[in-house]
Amino acid sequence: MLLPRLISGLRTTCSSVLRQQPFLKPAVTTTVRYATHKASKASNGAKDGPGKRLGAKKTTGEKVVTGMIIYRQRGTIWHPGENAGIGRDHTIYALQPGYVRYYKDPAKHPRRQYIGIAVTPTQTLPKPQNAARVRRLGMVAVPLHETVKKSDLVPQGTPMTREDNWKVSQGSYIPRAANWRIGKVMPKLVRKKVRADTRRKAVRKREIAVKKRK
Numbered sequence: 001m002l003l004p005r006l007i008s009g010l011r012t013t014c015s016s017v018l019r020q021q022p023f024l025k026p027a028v029t030t031t032v033r034y035a036t037h038k039a040s041k042a043s044n045g046a047k048d049g050p051g052k053r054l055g056a057k058k059t060t061g062e063k064v065v066t067g068m069i070i071y072r073q074r075g076t077i078w079h080p081g082e083n084a085g086i087g088r089d090h091t092i093y094a095l096q097p098g099y100v101r102y103y104k105d106p107a108k109h110p111r112r113q114y115i116g117i118a119v120t121p122t123q124t125l126p127k128p129q130n131a132a133r134v135r136r137l138g139m140v141a142v143p144l145h146e147t148v149k150k151s152d153l154v155p156q157g158t159p160m161t162r163e164d165n166w167k168v169s170q171g172s173y174i175p176r177a178a179n180w181r182i183g184k185v186m187p188k189l190v191r192k193k194v195r196a197d198t199r200r201k202a203v204r205k206r207e208i209a210v211k212k213r214k
Contacts, residue, residue: 060102061121064094070115081105081116082125101125 058070071078071092080086081103083096094100098117105114105126116125119134127134 058100060100062100063098064100064117065097066094068094070094070100078102078113078115079109081114082127083117083119084115099123 052072052074054072054074056071058064058068064070069091070084073090073092076086076090078092080092081101083094083098085093085095087093092115094117096117096119098119099121101116101118101124103114103116103125104112107126107129108114114126118125123134
């Protein structure tokens with residue numbers, strides 16, 4: 001009879017205590033989200049880096065050699081044409097020495113712009129279809145002109161003299177004589193012998209001049 005009364009009274013006292021002291025209630029866990037970007041710090045300044053110097057480095061008609069950069073870009077605004085290559089950052093550069101050309105080639109693509117290298121100053125790009133291939137040796141064909149006169153010729157089989165050696169012009173087709181034969185014609189070179197005491201005096205004189213400068 002006495003036990004149920006005690007239990008009921010204990011329940012009422014516990015509930016009243018919990019109402020008066022809310023800190024005894026079960027805790028609720030909450031998460032706080034922090035900023036992923038620092039605020040009001042030096043590292044939060046404006047991100048304005050240096051320019052990348054994009055654009056054309058060579059204009060139409062300029063002479064270039066192999067490896068020279070012609071155009072820097074982001075994306076393929078210009079495409080590599082004849083004798084030109086493209087890097088992984090879309091830089092157009094020369095593959096052969098020649099002259100820069102900016103052009104369009106409707107036969108390849110109706111809207112693409114190309115940068116190519118012409119071998120000669122008068123060559124135009126694009127080349128017509130089925131045109132002859134241009135040599136890629138980095139050379140320009142020059143017509144051969146005979147510059148040697150008949151009076152300058154030295155007959156073969158006769159020993160050369162000093163006067164004959166002077167007559168031979170540079171770039172001519174006259175066969176050159178052997179070195180031993182030319183050496184016999186030319187005068188001997190006499191070297192002056194420098195004595196040891198003279199060399200020592202020169203060294204001593206140089207040392208004194210250096211000390212005076214100091």
